[in-house]
Amino acid sequence: MDYLLLKMTHVACVALSYAGFVLRGIWMIRDSRLLERRWVRVLPHVVDTVLLASAIALAVMLKQYPLTEPWLTAKVAGLALYIALGMVALRHGATRRIRTGAWIAAQAVFLYIVAVALTRSVLIVS
Numbered sequence: 697m698d699y700l701l702l703k704m705t706h707v708a709c710v711a712l713s714y715a716g717f718v719l720r721g722i723w724m725i726r727d728s729r730l731l732e733r734r735w736v737r738v739l740p741h742v743v744d745t746v747l748l749a750s751a752i753a754l755a756v757m758l759k760q761y762p763l764t765e766p767w768l769t770a771k772v773a774g775l776a777l778y779i780a781l782g783m784v785a786l787r788h789g790a791t792r793r794i795r796t797g798a799w800i801a802a803q804a805v806f807l808y809i810v811a812v813a814l815t816r817s818v819l820i821v822s
Contacts, residue, residue, distance in 0.1 A: 731786075
């Protein structure tokens with residue numbers, strides 16, 4: 697597969713995944729019944745699967761792997777934290793306040809992951 701197409705697919709999935717997370721978080725805060733719709737439960741998994749597959753393909757294509765590239769290791773660790781916070785935010789938080797806090801924290805982690813991807817640096821400083 698062409699590198700540019702693969703990268704564009706990855707970036708598009710990042711944007712779709714994040715937009716979906718933000719939207720579901722807003723619906724969670726508003727206690728919307730839209731969260732119960734089947735497509736709302738299924739579509740994020742489809743997008744995230746394509747996102748993960750494109751990330752793995754890019755890593756293999758570029759021969760850059762977690763644990764050998766510090767910035768990539770930071771992205772993967774950030775992703776694990778983002779997923780954990782997302783689970784608390786959208787499913788497992790005991791109260792709306794806890795879910796909202798996790799949702800906000802997950803967005804901060806997401807921004808860190810994007811910054812690491814853009815700078816290829818673990819520490820984001822100017």
